[in-house]
Amino acid sequence: MKILSTLLRADAGAVSVNGLDAATQAADVRESISLTGQFTTVDGILTGRENLVLVAKLRHLKDPGRIADDML
Structure with missing residues (x-):
């Protein structure tokens, strides 16, 4: 969850959330999700x-x- 919510960077591989790259578009990822x-x-x-x-x-x-x- 921390990687998907951009609180931690992935050690390897690629992570996308809602079609957004979590490493290069972290602000957009955070804007597109909600956590509870x-x-x-x-x-x-x-x-x-x-x-x-x-x-x-x-x-x-x-x-x-x-x-x-x-x-x-």
Whole structure:
């Protein structure tokens, strides 16, 4: 996860995320992803899906419900 999120560089090989090279386009990779902890939620009373929808809305993504469904 640290390599995919560009927090660490890969020792060997190539890494791409959303079609972007993680080594040469790190800022673009970080802009294209979101990370969340396994046990961390934005709001503890919301379901996992509701939290995903909320984050998608906060990022102004189109069709947050579809994005959340695709992630589950």
